[in-house]
Amino acid sequence: MKRFFLCLGVLGLLWSCGSDDPPPAPEGANLIFPDQNSECTTGVNVSETLSQVTFRWQASIHTDSYTLNVVNLETNVPQTISTAATSASLSIAKGTPYSWSVNSVNSQSDQTATSETWLFYNSGFQTTYAPFPAQLVNPVSGSTVQKSIANEVVLKWMGADVENDITSFEVFFSDENPPTTSIGTTNPDTMELNVGVTSNTVYFWKVITTDQEGNTSDSGLFEFKVF
Incomplete structure (x- = not known):
């Protein structure tokens, strides 16, 4: 009888240990369409x-x-829709640049996974398109960063264009909001710039992208604080 209860206890312990295993987290989905930068x-x-x-x-x-x-x-206005399928339809503005991504959800897990973010233009009546607004990468908006020994911070961004004809990026940077001081223009292959900063100061920055047709786009405003 003691052996019987001992076996039950061992089985119960094994079961309870197994039940503590966390559910598997979902993995990020691979995007198919609309194509990136298209x-x-x-x-x-x-x-x-x-x-x-x-x-x-x-x-x-x-x-x-x-x-x-x-x-x-x-406009930075988002639209979202949830589905169990691997496709979904939305009505969106014509002749307008968009970004899109997909979150993967497992109902048994509190973790989610996010796909890459792709950019595209929804076709309209125009025959030429402005560049996609530059995606500001670093420093992250709202963050607090450490300056270098040279009292500098590196601004980094990503740029893209449907027609692949970007000619320049112009960077506006200041401790005033909005920044009206242009601190430099880079060629289409250069998407970072060192800027001088002072400790305990909040800075604002944005990037204007220009293409060969003279079309421009505005990245929108980011801010960060320096230690």
Whole structure:
């Protein structure tokens, strides 16, 4: 009898240990369409200003559902939709730059995974497109950073264009909001710039991208504080 209860106790211990294993976290989905840095021309006409675009991605493991995130890069207004499928349709503005990404969700896990973020233009009536607004990478907006021994911080960004004809990036940087001081212009292959900073100061910056047609785009404003 003692041996019987001992076996039950061991089984119960094994079961309780197994139940503590965390559920597997989902993995990020691979995006398929609209393509990165492309013009999307497959939208279904909804109105003079809107078309319906179907977004597609590959299934990711340990995933029950997905959240599609689409952001208008001119207004920074997001649109989201949740689905168990690997595609979803949204009505979005014509002739407008967007970013999109997908979050993978496992209902048994408190962790989520996020795909890469891709940029595209939803086709409109124009024959030439402005560059995508530069994506400011570093310093992260709202962060506090350490300056270098030379009292400098490196500003980094990413730029892209449907027609691949960017000619320059102009950087505006100041401790005033908004920054009106242009501190330099870089060529299309240079997407970082060293700037002089002072401790205990908040700085604001943005990047204006220009292409061969003279079209421009504004990155929007980022801010950071220096230790």
